[in-house]
Amino acid sequence: MVGVSPALVSMVLNGKAEQYRIGEEVARRVEETAKEMHYVPNVYAKTLRSGKTQLVGLIVTDISNPFYSAIARIVEDRASELNYTVLISSTDENLKNTERLVDVLLNKGVEGLILVPCDGSIKLIQRLYDSHFPTVLLDRYFPDIDLSSSCLDNYRATELATEHLLGQGYKNIALIAYNTEMHHILDRISGYEDTMKNAGLSAYVHVRKVNILNPRPGIREALEELIHRKHVDAIMFLTNMLATNGLYCLNEMNVKIPEDVAVVGFNGNDAFNLFYSPITYIRQPIEQIAKGSIDILIKRIKKSNYKSKLFLEPELVIQQSSQRIS
Incomplete structure:
Protein backbone atom coordinates (compact mmCIF):
# COMPACT_ATOMS: atom_id res chain seq x y z
CA MET A 1 0.00 0.00 0.00
CA VAL A 2 2.96 2.35 0.44
CA GLY A 3 4.86 1.07 -2.62
CA VAL A 4 7.78 -0.55 -0.82
CA SER A 5 8.98 -4.11 -0.30
CA PRO A 6 7.89 -6.32 2.63
CA ALA A 7 11.53 -6.45 3.77
CA LEU A 8 11.69 -2.67 4.02
CA VAL A 9 8.39 -2.58 5.96
CA SER A 10 9.83 -5.16 8.37
CA MET A 11 12.96 -3.06 8.90
CA VAL A 12 10.91 0.04 9.73
CA LEU A 13 8.49 -1.72 12.07
CA ASN A 14 11.37 -3.39 13.88
CA GLY A 15 12.95 0.00 14.57
CA LYS A 16 15.83 -0.46 12.12
CA ALA A 17 15.07 2.36 9.66
CA GLU A 18 18.09 4.41 10.68
CA GLN A 19 20.38 1.35 10.72
CA TYR A 20 19.45 0.53 7.11
CA ARG A 21 19.41 4.19 6.02
CA ILE A 22 15.73 4.26 5.11
CA GLY A 23 14.51 7.79 4.41
CA GLU A 24 12.47 9.59 7.05
CA GLU A 25 9.52 10.18 4.70
CA VAL A 26 9.32 6.50 3.68
CA ALA A 27 9.61 5.38 7.31
CA ARG A 28 6.86 7.82 8.32
CA ARG A 29 4.50 6.51 5.59
CA VAL A 30 5.10 2.91 6.66
CA GLU A 31 4.43 3.72 10.32
CA GLU A 32 1.27 5.72 9.54
CA THR A 33 -0.10 2.94 7.32
CA ALA A 34 0.65 0.34 9.99
CA LYS A 35 -1.19 2.47 12.54
CA GLU A 36 -4.22 2.90 10.24
CA MET A 37 -4.35 -0.88 9.68
CA HIS A 38 -4.06 -1.55 13.45
CA TYR A 39 -0.92 -3.56 12.85
CA VAL A 40 0.13 -5.81 15.76
CA PRO A 41 3.63 -7.36 15.70
CA ASN A 42 3.75 -11.14 15.50
CA VAL A 43 5.64 -11.69 18.74
CA TYR A 44 5.51 -15.47 18.41
CA ALA A 45 7.22 -15.37 15.00
CA LYS A 46 9.79 -12.93 16.32
CA THR A 47 10.47 -15.26 19.25
CA LEU A 48 10.99 -18.22 16.93
CA ARG A 49 13.53 -16.22 14.93
CA SER A 50 15.45 -14.85 17.90
CA GLY A 51 15.05 -17.64 20.45
CA LYS A 52 14.19 -14.91 22.98
CA THR A 53 10.84 -14.41 24.70
CA GLN A 54 11.82 -11.53 27.02
CA LEU A 55 9.91 -13.44 29.73
CA VAL A 56 11.16 -14.32 33.21
CA GLY A 57 9.39 -16.22 35.97
CA LEU A 58 9.01 -15.16 39.60
CA ILE A 59 7.89 -17.91 41.98
CA VAL A 60 7.13 -16.85 45.57
CA THR A 61 5.47 -18.71 48.41
CA ASP A 62 2.44 -16.44 48.82
CA ILE A 63 1.79 -13.29 46.80
CA SER A 64 -0.69 -12.10 49.47
CA ASN A 65 2.18 -11.86 51.98
CA PRO A 66 3.05 -8.12 52.09
CA PHE A 67 6.77 -8.90 51.85
CA TYR A 68 6.41 -10.90 48.64
CA SER A 69 3.84 -8.59 47.07
CA ALA A 70 6.26 -5.69 47.58
CA ILE A 71 9.08 -7.78 46.10
CA ALA A 72 6.94 -8.70 43.08
CA ARG A 73 6.02 -5.08 42.34
CA ILE A 74 9.66 -3.97 42.39
CA VAL A 75 10.80 -6.94 40.28
CA GLU A 76 8.07 -6.20 37.72
CA ASP A 77 9.01 -2.54 37.46
CA ARG A 78 12.73 -3.22 37.19
CA ALA A 79 12.18 -5.99 34.63
CA SER A 80 10.06 -3.62 32.53
CA GLU A 81 12.93 -1.11 32.52
CA LEU A 82 15.10 -3.92 31.13
CA ASN A 83 12.45 -4.85 28.49
CA TYR A 84 11.37 -8.06 30.21
CA THR A 85 7.94 -9.22 31.36
CA VAL A 86 7.48 -11.16 34.61
CA LEU A 87 5.15 -14.15 35.06
CA ILE A 88 4.34 -14.48 38.79
CA SER A 89 3.16 -17.58 40.68
CA SER A 90 2.64 -18.65 44.31
CA THR A 91 3.50 -22.09 45.72
CA ASP A 92 1.80 -21.96 49.15
CA GLU A 93 5.02 -23.47 50.57
CA ASN A 94 4.17 -26.71 48.74
CA LEU A 95 6.88 -28.73 46.98
CA LYS A 96 4.57 -30.28 44.36
CA ASN A 97 3.21 -26.83 43.52
CA THR A 98 6.76 -25.53 43.19
CA GLU A 99 7.80 -28.35 40.84
CA ARG A 100 4.64 -27.91 38.75
CA LEU A 101 5.05 -24.14 38.47
CA VAL A 102 8.69 -24.46 37.44
CA ASP A 103 7.62 -26.83 34.65
CA VAL A 104 4.77 -24.53 33.58
CA LEU A 105 7.02 -21.49 33.38
CA LEU A 106 9.73 -23.37 31.51
CA ASN A 107 7.10 -24.52 29.00
CA LYS A 108 5.97 -20.89 28.65
CA GLY A 109 9.47 -20.12 27.41
CA VAL A 110 10.79 -18.01 30.28
CA GLU A 111 14.46 -17.20 29.85
CA GLY A 112 15.17 -17.38 33.57
CA LEU A 113 13.65 -17.90 37.02
CA ILE A 114 13.65 -16.01 40.30
CA LEU A 115 12.59 -18.54 42.90
CA VAL A 116 11.73 -18.53 46.60
CA PRO A 117 12.34 -22.21 47.41
CA CYS A 118 10.09 -24.07 49.82
CA ASP A 119 11.05 -26.66 52.42
CA GLY A 120 12.21 -29.91 50.82
CA SER A 121 13.03 -28.38 47.44
CA ILE A 122 16.78 -29.00 47.48
CA LYS A 123 16.57 -31.71 44.77
CA LEU A 124 14.63 -29.36 42.50
CA ILE A 125 17.17 -26.59 43.06
CA GLN A 126 20.00 -29.03 42.37
CA ARG A 127 18.35 -30.02 39.06
CA LEU A 128 18.06 -26.38 38.04
CA TYR A 129 21.71 -25.86 38.92
CA ASP A 130 22.80 -28.98 37.00
CA SER A 131 20.78 -27.89 33.94
CA HIS A 132 22.56 -24.50 33.88
CA PHE A 133 19.18 -22.81 33.47
CA PRO A 134 19.44 -19.15 34.59
CA THR A 135 18.09 -19.18 38.15
CA VAL A 136 18.34 -16.79 41.09
CA LEU A 137 17.22 -17.73 44.60
CA LEU A 138 15.34 -14.99 46.40
CA ASP A 139 15.12 -14.53 50.20
CA ARG A 140 16.21 -18.14 50.80
CA TYR A 141 19.26 -20.10 49.74
CA PHE A 142 21.10 -23.42 49.93
CA PRO A 143 24.74 -23.02 51.03
CA ASP A 144 25.78 -26.28 49.35
CA ILE A 145 24.43 -25.29 45.91
CA ASP A 146 26.40 -22.62 44.09
CA LEU A 147 23.45 -20.69 42.63
CA SER A 148 23.14 -16.93 42.50
CA SER A 149 20.98 -15.43 45.24
CA SER A 150 19.66 -12.18 46.68
CA CYS A 151 19.01 -12.45 50.41
CA LEU A 152 19.19 -10.77 53.79
CA ASP A 153 22.11 -11.40 56.13
CA PRO A 285 16.12 -3.89 52.38
CA ILE A 286 13.24 -5.01 50.14
CA GLU A 287 14.12 -2.79 47.19
CA GLN A 288 17.74 -3.96 47.16
CA ILE A 289 16.74 -7.61 47.48
CA ALA A 290 14.17 -7.35 44.67
CA LYS A 291 16.26 -5.28 42.26
CA GLY A 292 19.30 -7.40 43.05
CA SER A 293 17.45 -10.57 42.07
CA ILE A 294 16.26 -9.32 38.67
CA ASP A 295 19.53 -7.55 37.86
CA ILE A 296 21.50 -10.71 38.62
CA LEU A 297 19.09 -12.82 36.54
CA ILE A 298 19.26 -10.61 33.45
CA LYS A 299 23.06 -10.52 33.64
CA ARG A 300 23.05 -14.33 33.94
CA ILE A 301 20.75 -14.65 30.91
CA LYS A 302 23.10 -12.51 28.87
CA LYS A 303 26.31 -14.08 30.17
CA SER A 304 26.23 -17.81 30.94
CA ASN A 305 29.05 -17.80 33.49
CA TYR A 306 27.79 -14.79 35.48
CA LYS A 307 27.17 -15.46 39.18
CA SER A 308 26.50 -13.26 42.20
CA LYS A 309 25.43 -13.80 45.81
CA LEU A 310 24.01 -10.86 47.72
CA PHE A 311 23.67 -10.93 51.51
CA LEU A 312 22.26 -7.55 52.42
CA GLU A 313 22.51 -5.68 55.70
CA PRO A 314 19.41 -5.55 57.95
CA GLU A 315 18.23 -2.49 59.87
Whole structure:
Protein backbone atom coordinates (compact mmCIF):
# COMPACT_ATOMS: atom_id res chain seq x y z
CA MET A 1 0.00 0.00 0.00
CA VAL A 2 2.96 2.35 0.44
CA GLY A 3 4.86 1.07 -2.62
CA VAL A 4 7.78 -0.55 -0.82
CA SER A 5 8.98 -4.11 -0.30
CA PRO A 6 7.89 -6.32 2.63
CA ALA A 7 11.53 -6.45 3.77
CA LEU A 8 11.69 -2.67 4.02
CA VAL A 9 8.39 -2.58 5.96
CA SER A 10 9.83 -5.16 8.37
CA MET A 11 12.96 -3.06 8.90
CA VAL A 12 10.91 0.04 9.73
CA LEU A 13 8.49 -1.72 12.07
CA ASN A 14 11.37 -3.39 13.88
CA GLY A 15 12.95 0.00 14.57
CA LYS A 16 15.83 -0.46 12.12
CA ALA A 17 15.07 2.36 9.66
CA GLU A 18 18.09 4.41 10.68
CA GLN A 19 20.38 1.35 10.72
CA TYR A 20 19.45 0.53 7.11
CA ARG A 21 19.41 4.19 6.02
CA ILE A 22 15.73 4.26 5.11
CA GLY A 23 14.51 7.79 4.41
CA GLU A 24 12.47 9.59 7.05
CA GLU A 25 9.52 10.18 4.70
CA VAL A 26 9.32 6.50 3.68
CA ALA A 27 9.61 5.38 7.31
CA ARG A 28 6.86 7.82 8.32
CA ARG A 29 4.50 6.51 5.59
CA VAL A 30 5.10 2.91 6.66
CA GLU A 31 4.43 3.72 10.32
CA GLU A 32 1.27 5.72 9.54
CA THR A 33 -0.10 2.94 7.32
CA ALA A 34 0.65 0.34 9.99
CA LYS A 35 -1.19 2.47 12.54
CA GLU A 36 -4.22 2.90 10.24
CA MET A 37 -4.35 -0.88 9.68
CA HIS A 38 -4.06 -1.55 13.45
CA TYR A 39 -0.92 -3.56 12.85
CA VAL A 40 0.13 -5.81 15.76
CA PRO A 41 3.63 -7.36 15.70
CA ASN A 42 3.75 -11.14 15.50
CA VAL A 43 5.64 -11.69 18.74
CA TYR A 44 5.51 -15.47 18.41
CA ALA A 45 7.22 -15.37 15.00
CA LYS A 46 9.79 -12.93 16.32
CA THR A 47 10.47 -15.26 19.25
CA LEU A 48 10.99 -18.22 16.93
CA ARG A 49 13.53 -16.22 14.93
CA SER A 50 15.45 -14.85 17.90
CA GLY A 51 15.05 -17.64 20.45
CA LYS A 52 14.19 -14.91 22.98
CA THR A 53 10.84 -14.41 24.70
CA GLN A 54 11.82 -11.53 27.02
CA LEU A 55 9.91 -13.44 29.73
CA VAL A 56 11.16 -14.32 33.21
CA GLY A 57 9.39 -16.22 35.97
CA LEU A 58 9.01 -15.16 39.60
CA ILE A 59 7.89 -17.91 41.98
CA VAL A 60 7.13 -16.85 45.57
CA THR A 61 5.47 -18.71 48.41
CA ASP A 62 2.44 -16.44 48.82
CA ILE A 63 1.79 -13.29 46.80
CA SER A 64 -0.69 -12.10 49.47
CA ASN A 65 2.18 -11.86 51.98
CA PRO A 66 3.05 -8.12 52.09
CA PHE A 67 6.77 -8.90 51.85
CA TYR A 68 6.41 -10.90 48.64
CA SER A 69 3.84 -8.59 47.07
CA ALA A 70 6.26 -5.69 47.58
CA ILE A 71 9.08 -7.78 46.10
CA ALA A 72 6.94 -8.70 43.08
CA ARG A 73 6.02 -5.08 42.34
CA ILE A 74 9.66 -3.97 42.39
CA VAL A 75 10.80 -6.94 40.28
CA GLU A 76 8.07 -6.20 37.72
CA ASP A 77 9.01 -2.54 37.46
CA ARG A 78 12.73 -3.22 37.19
CA ALA A 79 12.18 -5.99 34.63
CA SER A 80 10.06 -3.62 32.53
CA GLU A 81 12.93 -1.11 32.52
CA LEU A 82 15.10 -3.92 31.13
CA ASN A 83 12.45 -4.85 28.49
CA TYR A 84 11.37 -8.06 30.21
CA THR A 85 7.94 -9.22 31.36
CA VAL A 86 7.48 -11.16 34.61
CA LEU A 87 5.15 -14.15 35.06
CA ILE A 88 4.34 -14.48 38.79
CA SER A 89 3.16 -17.58 40.68
CA SER A 90 2.64 -18.65 44.31
CA THR A 91 3.50 -22.09 45.72
CA ASP A 92 1.80 -21.96 49.15
CA GLU A 93 5.02 -23.47 50.57
CA ASN A 94 4.17 -26.71 48.74
CA LEU A 95 6.88 -28.73 46.98
CA LYS A 96 4.57 -30.28 44.36
CA ASN A 97 3.21 -26.83 43.52
CA THR A 98 6.76 -25.53 43.19
CA GLU A 99 7.80 -28.35 40.84
CA ARG A 100 4.64 -27.91 38.75
CA LEU A 101 5.05 -24.14 38.47
CA VAL A 102 8.69 -24.46 37.44
CA ASP A 103 7.62 -26.83 34.65
CA VAL A 104 4.77 -24.53 33.58
CA LEU A 105 7.02 -21.49 33.38
CA LEU A 106 9.73 -23.37 31.51
CA ASN A 107 7.10 -24.52 29.00
CA LYS A 108 5.97 -20.89 28.65
CA GLY A 109 9.47 -20.12 27.41
CA VAL A 110 10.79 -18.01 30.28
CA GLU A 111 14.46 -17.20 29.85
CA GLY A 112 15.17 -17.38 33.57
CA LEU A 113 13.65 -17.90 37.02
CA ILE A 114 13.65 -16.01 40.30
CA LEU A 115 12.59 -18.54 42.90
CA VAL A 116 11.73 -18.53 46.60
CA PRO A 117 12.34 -22.21 47.41
CA CYS A 118 10.09 -24.07 49.82
CA ASP A 119 11.05 -26.66 52.42
CA GLY A 120 12.21 -29.91 50.82
CA SER A 121 13.03 -28.38 47.44
CA ILE A 122 16.78 -29.00 47.48
CA LYS A 123 16.57 -31.71 44.77
CA LEU A 124 14.63 -29.36 42.50
CA ILE A 125 17.17 -26.59 43.06
CA GLN A 126 20.00 -29.03 42.37
CA ARG A 127 18.35 -30.02 39.06
CA LEU A 128 18.06 -26.38 38.04
CA TYR A 129 21.71 -25.86 38.92
CA ASP A 130 22.80 -28.98 37.00
CA SER A 131 20.78 -27.89 33.94
CA HIS A 132 22.56 -24.50 33.88
CA PHE A 133 19.18 -22.81 33.47
CA PRO A 134 19.44 -19.15 34.59
CA THR A 135 18.09 -19.18 38.15
CA VAL A 136 18.34 -16.79 41.09
CA LEU A 137 17.22 -17.73 44.60
CA LEU A 138 15.34 -14.99 46.40
CA ASP A 139 15.12 -14.53 50.20
CA ARG A 140 16.21 -18.14 50.80
CA TYR A 141 19.26 -20.10 49.74
CA PHE A 142 21.10 -23.42 49.93
CA PRO A 143 24.74 -23.02 51.03
CA ASP A 144 25.78 -26.28 49.35
CA ILE A 145 24.43 -25.29 45.91
CA ASP A 146 26.40 -22.62 44.09
CA LEU A 147 23.45 -20.69 42.63
CA SER A 148 23.14 -16.93 42.50
CA SER A 149 20.98 -15.43 45.24
CA SER A 150 19.66 -12.18 46.68
CA CYS A 151 19.01 -12.45 50.41
CA LEU A 152 19.19 -10.77 53.79
CA ASP A 153 22.11 -11.40 56.13
CA ASN A 154 19.79 -13.37 58.38
CA TYR A 155 22.37 -14.18 61.05
CA ARG A 156 23.17 -10.50 61.48
CA ALA A 157 19.46 -9.63 61.66
CA THR A 158 18.73 -11.58 64.84
CA GLU A 159 22.16 -10.81 66.28
CA LEU A 160 21.27 -7.12 65.96
CA ALA A 161 17.82 -7.57 67.53
CA THR A 162 19.11 -9.71 70.41
CA GLU A 163 21.89 -7.21 71.17
CA HIS A 164 19.25 -4.47 71.33
CA LEU A 165 17.09 -6.43 73.79
CA LEU A 166 20.09 -7.24 75.96
CA GLY A 167 21.06 -3.58 75.90
CA GLN A 168 17.58 -2.73 77.22
CA GLY A 169 18.16 -5.06 80.16
CA TYR A 170 16.13 -8.05 78.97
CA LYS A 171 17.72 -11.44 79.66
CA ASN A 172 15.05 -14.13 79.42
CA ILE A 173 14.49 -13.78 75.69
CA ALA A 174 12.47 -16.27 73.63
CA LEU A 175 12.29 -16.81 69.88
CA ILE A 176 9.39 -18.18 67.83
CA ALA A 177 10.24 -19.66 64.42
CA TYR A 178 8.80 -21.95 61.77
CA ASN A 179 9.51 -25.66 61.99
CA THR A 180 11.65 -25.87 58.86
CA GLU A 181 15.12 -26.79 57.66
CA MET A 182 15.33 -23.72 55.40
CA HIS A 183 18.65 -22.03 55.96
CA HIS A 184 17.36 -18.47 56.26
CA ILE A 185 15.39 -19.52 59.35
CA LEU A 186 18.27 -21.60 60.72
CA ASP A 187 20.58 -18.60 60.29
CA ARG A 188 18.15 -16.38 62.22
CA ILE A 189 17.99 -18.92 65.03
CA SER A 190 21.79 -19.16 65.13
CA GLY A 191 22.19 -15.38 65.30
CA TYR A 192 19.95 -15.29 68.37
CA GLU A 193 21.43 -18.36 70.07
CA ASP A 194 25.05 -17.31 69.58
CA THR A 195 24.40 -13.80 70.89
CA MET A 196 22.67 -15.18 74.00
CA LYS A 197 25.49 -17.66 74.63
CA ASN A 198 28.16 -14.99 74.13
CA ALA A 199 26.37 -12.93 76.80
CA GLY A 200 26.53 -15.89 79.21
CA LEU A 201 22.79 -16.51 78.95
CA SER A 202 22.65 -20.05 77.55
CA ALA A 203 20.18 -21.01 80.29
CA TYR A 204 17.73 -18.44 78.91
CA VAL A 205 17.71 -19.62 75.30
CA HIS A 206 14.14 -20.58 74.36
CA VAL A 207 13.39 -21.55 70.74
CA ARG A 208 9.87 -22.64 69.88
CA LYS A 209 8.95 -23.86 66.38
CA VAL A 210 5.46 -23.84 64.87
CA ASN A 211 3.78 -25.21 61.75
CA ILE A 212 4.47 -23.06 58.71
CA LEU A 213 1.03 -23.62 57.11
CA ASN A 214 -1.11 -23.06 60.24
CA PRO A 215 1.02 -21.21 62.76
CA ARG A 216 -1.49 -19.58 65.10
CA PRO A 217 -2.40 -22.59 67.32
CA GLY A 218 1.28 -23.38 67.84
CA ILE A 219 2.07 -19.74 68.57
CA ARG A 220 -0.68 -19.56 71.20
CA GLU A 221 0.56 -22.74 72.87
CA ALA A 222 4.17 -21.50 72.83
CA LEU A 223 3.22 -18.11 74.27
CA GLU A 224 1.22 -19.68 77.10
CA GLU A 225 4.26 -21.74 78.09
CA LEU A 226 6.89 -19.03 77.60
CA ILE A 227 5.02 -16.31 79.48
CA HIS A 228 3.33 -18.27 82.27
CA ARG A 229 5.90 -21.01 82.92
CA LYS A 230 9.23 -19.78 81.58
CA HIS A 231 8.48 -16.16 82.57
CA VAL A 232 10.27 -14.70 79.55
CA ASP A 233 10.60 -10.93 79.43
CA ALA A 234 11.04 -10.57 75.65
CA ILE A 235 9.92 -12.45 72.53
CA MET A 236 11.26 -12.29 68.99
CA PHE A 237 9.15 -13.46 66.03
CA LEU A 238 11.19 -14.59 63.03
CA THR A 239 8.84 -13.58 60.20
CA ASN A 240 6.22 -10.96 59.46
CA MET A 241 3.40 -13.53 59.54
CA LEU A 242 4.62 -15.03 62.82
CA ALA A 243 4.70 -11.56 64.39
CA THR A 244 1.22 -10.65 63.13
CA ASN A 245 -0.24 -13.90 64.48
CA GLY A 246 1.76 -13.54 67.69
CA LEU A 247 0.39 -10.06 68.37
CA TYR A 248 -3.13 -11.39 67.83
CA CYS A 249 -2.52 -14.12 70.42
CA LEU A 250 -0.87 -11.77 72.93
CA ASN A 251 -3.87 -9.46 72.63
CA GLU A 252 -6.23 -12.37 73.30
CA MET A 253 -4.15 -13.29 76.37
CA ASN A 254 -4.33 -9.70 77.68
CA VAL A 255 -0.54 -9.48 77.74
CA LYS A 256 0.66 -5.88 77.86
CA ILE A 257 3.53 -4.84 75.58
CA PRO A 258 6.17 -3.93 76.69
CA GLU A 259 5.06 -3.88 80.36
CA ASP A 260 4.62 -7.68 80.56
CA VAL A 261 6.83 -8.72 77.66
CA ALA A 262 8.89 -6.92 75.01
CA VAL A 263 8.32 -7.83 71.35
CA VAL A 264 10.48 -7.67 68.22
CA GLY A 265 9.06 -8.58 64.80
CA PHE A 266 10.37 -9.08 61.29
CA ASN A 267 9.57 -6.91 58.25
CA GLY A 268 7.52 -3.88 59.16
CA ASN A 269 3.89 -3.55 58.16
CA ASP A 270 1.05 -1.15 58.92
CA ALA A 271 -0.15 -3.32 61.81
CA PHE A 272 3.20 -2.88 63.56
CA ASN A 273 2.91 0.90 63.45
CA LEU A 274 -0.81 1.03 64.30
CA PHE A 275 -0.52 -1.32 67.30
CA TYR A 276 -1.13 0.44 70.64
CA SER A 277 2.58 -0.10 71.37
CA PRO A 278 4.34 0.31 67.98
CA ILE A 279 6.42 -2.78 67.27
CA THR A 280 10.20 -2.83 66.99
CA TYR A 281 11.16 -4.83 63.91
CA ILE A 282 14.00 -5.95 61.69
CA ARG A 283 13.67 -4.19 58.36
CA GLN A 284 14.80 -6.03 55.27
CA PRO A 285 16.12 -3.89 52.38
CA ILE A 286 13.24 -5.01 50.14
CA GLU A 287 14.12 -2.79 47.19
CA GLN A 288 17.74 -3.96 47.16
CA ILE A 289 16.74 -7.61 47.48
CA ALA A 290 14.17 -7.35 44.67
CA LYS A 291 16.26 -5.28 42.26
CA GLY A 292 19.30 -7.40 43.05
CA SER A 293 17.45 -10.57 42.07
CA ILE A 294 16.26 -9.32 38.67
CA ASP A 295 19.53 -7.55 37.86
CA ILE A 296 21.50 -10.71 38.62
CA LEU A 297 19.09 -12.82 36.54
CA ILE A 298 19.26 -10.61 33.45
CA LYS A 299 23.06 -10.52 33.64
CA ARG A 300 23.05 -14.33 33.94
CA ILE A 301 20.75 -14.65 30.91
CA LYS A 302 23.10 -12.51 28.87
CA LYS A 303 26.31 -14.08 30.17
CA SER A 304 26.23 -17.81 30.94
CA ASN A 305 29.05 -17.80 33.49
CA TYR A 306 27.79 -14.79 35.48
CA LYS A 307 27.17 -15.46 39.18
CA SER A 308 26.50 -13.26 42.20
CA LYS A 309 25.43 -13.80 45.81
CA LEU A 310 24.01 -10.86 47.72
CA PHE A 311 23.67 -10.93 51.51
CA LEU A 312 22.26 -7.55 52.42
CA GLU A 313 22.51 -5.68 55.70
CA PRO A 314 19.41 -5.55 57.95
CA GLU A 315 18.23 -2.49 59.87
CA LEU A 316 16.63 -2.53 63.31
CA VAL A 317 13.71 -0.10 63.58
CA ILE A 318 13.37 0.58 67.31
CA GLN A 319 9.89 1.48 68.57
CA GLN A 320 7.98 1.30 71.84
CA SER A 321 7.45 -2.48 72.03
CA SER A 322 11.05 -3.24 73.01
CA GLN A 323 11.74 -0.26 75.27
CA ARG A 324 12.32 -1.14 78.91
CA ILE A 325 9.67 0.38 81.17
CA SER A 326 11.38 1.60 84.36
